[in-house]
Amino acid sequence: MSRTRRDVNDLYRAVWRWHFYAGLIALPFLILLAVTGALYLFKDEVEQWWYADTLRVEAQSTPPASAQAQLNAALAAQPGKAFRYVTPATPDLATEIDIRTADGDKRAVYVDPYSGDVTGSLPYRGSVMWTIRQLHSLSYFGTTASMIIEIVAGWTILLVLTGLYLWWPRGQRGGVVSVRSRPSKRLFWRDLHAVTGVFVGGFILFLAVTGMPWSAVWGSKVNELANGNNFGYPDGVRVNVPMSDARLAERELTPWSLEQAQLPASAESDTSAIGLDRAIARFDALELTPGYAVSLPSAASDVYTGSIYPDDLSQQRVVHLDQYTGEPLLDMSYADYGPLGQTLEWGVNVHLGQEFGIVNQVVLALVCAGIVLLCVASGVMWWMRRPTGRLGVPPAPQDPRKLRGVLALLAIGGVIFPLVGASMIVMATIDAGIRYRSTHSSTKAVG
Secondary structure, X not given: OOHHHHHHHHHHHHHHHHHHHHHHHHHHHHHHHHHHHHHHOOHHHHHHHHOHHHHEOOOOOOOOOOHHHHHHHHHHHXXXXXXXXXXXXXXXXXXXXXXXXXXXXXXXXXXXXXXXXXXXXXXXXXXXXXXXXXXXXXXXXOHHHHOHHHHHHHHXXXXXXXXXXXXXXXXXXXXXXXXXXXXXXXXXXXXXXXXXXXXXHHHHHHHHHHHHHHOOOHHHHHHHHHXXXXXXXXXXXXXXXXXXXXXXXXXXXXXXXXXXXXXXXXXXXXXXXXXXXXXXXXXXXXXXXXXXXXXXXXXXXXXXXXXXXXXXXXXXXXXXXXXXXXXXXXXXEHHHOOHHHHHHHHHHHHHOOOOOHHHHHHHHHHHHHHHHHHHHHHHHHHHHHOOOOOOXXXXXXXXXXXXXXXXXXXXXXXXXXXXXXXXXXHHHHHHHHHHHHHHHHHHHXXX
16 A cells, blocks of 8 residues: 555544544434424424413403503412513513512413413423423533533534545545435445535534533633623623622523623612513613513612513613613613624524524424434444444554644644543543553554
8 A cells, every 4th residue: 555545544544533432422412402402493482382371362452451560460379579570572472470489489470461360370491491491501400511512512513524524525426415225234324424414514513613602611701702891791882880790691591692791780769669660661662672571670779671682683682770760771782792792692593593583493403303313324324333342443543643633633622612622632541542452452462
């Protein structure tokens, strides 16, 4: 074999070996992410069907009951302290009033805005789709488990890039965009895996990158950068009002770009607070999009916060009102985010299937189905190839320098994504042990 040919084969082996390791780490999680992600794309549709008796009402031409009257009805049905009021996004939806009970639990109580009758209640952030969301991020299993998402996303990026190299035709015609053979043969599953990967690989890269903002280490650091240095608000937002130590994310589910945003403080006064009805009237006058949520003040320096994060990014908005005067202390929209914040927020919105309506949902649902098919095909292909009783790690290159070259490229990604880099060091150590054991066994056999 010529040296050039051997070099090519060694590089192919090195890439294949790390593609295998990436799959070993990422594929089990990719199936979970694909299934839960596909379900969450249709969050609103599923929840309004699943909880139709609670969430949906009959639209009326008569004016709705006052916000305070609806809140009082919710508290009569579920005693406690209300901390959030969510206006109906459409005329056929109930008002949501979130209440903290005496024993510390939180309940979402729903009220017919026309009759003022309570239609039902659910655990706060305890609906079926909220559970799906927590499973998708692994936060269902605790904060530490959610850090795995960053590692999985990084290995997924590696999986796609190495897979693209392995797929590259190199003069062959079969198995490039078509599937050869039949399901009983390994060639069929190899081609199915490769061709599916080519068609969905770009989408997988996009989903992995746009999923990174939620990660524990990389996401939080980039979040600080995107928010700028003005008390955590996005670049371009300038405020000259007293700030509290509380953060918006502690009171309300926020978009990624506002997770670090601190709340302004109301100037404490001897006068009475404006009350919920006047706060709602003020938010309506400021033309917040229907469906906005109002976080209610619980202390003398708190503010009324109206926030709305609809599918249309241009309609995202957060307004803080002084609870005594009703004057806006801060009015912030998507246009106020810095360039990095806007770019990342757009990516997040597409990732959630929101930016392009039903087309966005359907395309990503098909991608999720493709990811599951990709994972299944790889599992079947590996099962057919593996030696009996062994893991079936692809052979190491004859020239170890080719492996070091691949590792050097991987190290660049490891620096960008610290948790991924740490996991790569662990895997490189394990791989060195496997190669040493294999070489040592071969030497003994020859001896």
